[in-house]
């Protein structure tokens with residue numbers, strides 16, 4: 001007698017079907033992606049729609065609507081910068097510097113992953129603010145950040161009473177040189193907002209603006225942390241020094257991550 005088909009069999013068949021479609025579309029981690037899509041979709045039609053979007057080249061995080069970051073599930077809408085796992089290194093460096101009851105600001109916050117992750121591990125009472133110029137990013141951050149989220153250009157977005165009070169200022173600004181945007185993988189180039197990627201002629205335009213103003217907003221002994229590339233690190237360090245901060249460079253080879261850390265003396 002033939003065994004009746006169980007819901008488990010159906011799911012396994014669907015997973016196999018999705019894996020085959022994703023593999024054909026060139027997804028290297030087709031099996032893992034299939035599992036994620038099946039767990040995120042609420043119906044077979046939604047599975048189909050998600051696989052189609054993924055096969056057309058959309059980032060997986062935009063397709064399923066979230067990214068994993070530092071143990072958190074961060075909601076990410078279409079067009080918004082997908083937080084990179086590499087940036088967890090910046091959060092770890094910041095966590096080592098945050099004392100008790102820290103005032104934390106996540107400038108250029110995107111979906112708000114950095115501030116949310118740092119606040120989750122901080123001790124005592126955390127005052128957390130996040131800000132971004134892109135309304136789509138601000139909408140996402142409002143879902144992810146357990147604090148106040150502001151919209152506007154760099155420090156203009158922040159409440160004035162934060163001046164001189166910020167203990168940890170996270171600023172993972174755009175740092176790709178304008179002329180190199182075209183060389184980025186399609187997932188970034190075609191699916192993340194240009195304002196999230198473009199750092200101007202040498203990639204350091206936004207970082208220089210942040211570094212120039214940061215000292216006025218940091219508490220005495222407070223820190224600014226920005227991710228950059230190995231190639232840009234020395235110029236970024238100089239920008240921090242010009243802004244009156246004591247800069248140092250931290251690197252993590254496993255993640256290929258470079259972070260500039262500036263202390264307000």
Ligand SMILES: C[S@@+](CC[C@H](N)C(=O)[O-])C[C@H]1O[C@@H](n2cnc3c(N)ncnc32)[C@H](O)[C@@H]1O
Pocket residue numbers: 081082083084087107108109110111112113114131132133134137152153154171172173174175195196197206
């Ligand atoms: C590289 S993304 C990083 C996002 C987030 N910090 C992360 O690591 O996931 C840079 C972010 O900076 C924002 N941004 C660019 N220029 C800005 C400006 N002048 N003022 C505020 N935000 C800005 C972009 O909208 C984007 O969300």
